[in-house]
Amino acid sequence: MSSKRSTCRYAFLAVLILAVAGSAFAGRDATSPTNNNSGKGKISTPTINCGGSSLLSGSTTQASLNVTVCAGASGLPAGFSLQWMTASDFAAYGWPGDSECLLGVCAPSFCKGSFSGNAAGYYYNIPANSCMTVTVGEELTEAGASTSCPGALACGTTYVFRGFGHATNSQQRSDFTANTSCTTAACGHDGGCTYTQGYWKTHSVDPAGNNTDKWPANVQANGLTLGAVSYTEAQLVSILNTSPSGGNGLVSLAHQLIAAKLNVENGADPAAVASAIAAADALISSRVVPPIGNGSLTNATTSALNQALTAYNEGGVGPGHCD
DSSP states (O other): HHHHHHHHHHHHHHHHHHHHHOOOOOOOOTTTTOOTTTEEEEEOOOEEEOOOOOOOOOOSSEEEEEEEEEEOOBBBBTTTEEEEEEEEHHHHOOTTTTTSSSSSSTTTTTTEEESSSSTTTOOOOOOOEEEEEEEESOOOTTTTTEESOOSOOOOOOOEEEEEOOOSSSEEEEOOOOOOEEEEEEOOOOOSBBBBHHHHHSSSSSOOOOOOOSSHHHHHHHEEEEEETTTOOHHHHHHHHHHHGGGBBBBHHHHHHHHHHHHHHTTOOOOOOTTHHHHHHHHHTTTTTOOTTOOOOHHHHHHHHHHHHHHHTTTSSTOOOOOO
């Protein structure tokens, strides 16, 4: 008898918990972010478009997409979020019913990226009626940016995007933007091919990558120079594993320069990147890249070279990204 009472009591509690959860979920709008602060107005809904030029990339590549986010009358003082998935997954699954994919079944390629306007040292707080371009791909590691999908995008693939503006102390977060579809550059390569900095990071001497070390034998033995400073493979991997926090453009530039030099050592045609490599080395000079040293450059100083190197590594120019 005691066992039956316990079973009934647990069953009742389970039903009660499900009922409360169902009631909470029933009030959520599957097409827009949840807003429970009914006394506050909303952030103006931003707009998003494909293309533009970011600090990291000047254009679409085989492994990344640039998305331009434009704020409305309220601006985006606390930043914004983007969500995306492949067009084929969108056709099969649509957006998740709980908007964040915290509950239920979600598309295999569903991804989220957050761009905070409140993080120290960065700038995702877009003023009213102004725009900003961000790069969606594997280099979402700047201060204030985070993603559930840090890898490269697939070449020749259409992705569906949407976004919303973050809430502030006085305003609820915005509704979702309209959907926007963007397509990465077509697959294909010749004259050797290139890999992204993320590939080289995870196919190195670092056991965290859980892959065979694919770095060229010459680099494994002798390392590389960045500017006028020589680094071992282990030191280069530690640089690749360092987030460019606080807007230190030297770290982002080093990531792309390491990848470009590895691609050339690996047999990729260097014609499209030789001048950018030489200019990046000249700019870095004797600065020692974190975490090996404490060198620093502003994003404004490194942006153009970062774009040129990224375009080469991700197949936007040169022989093409390895499929």
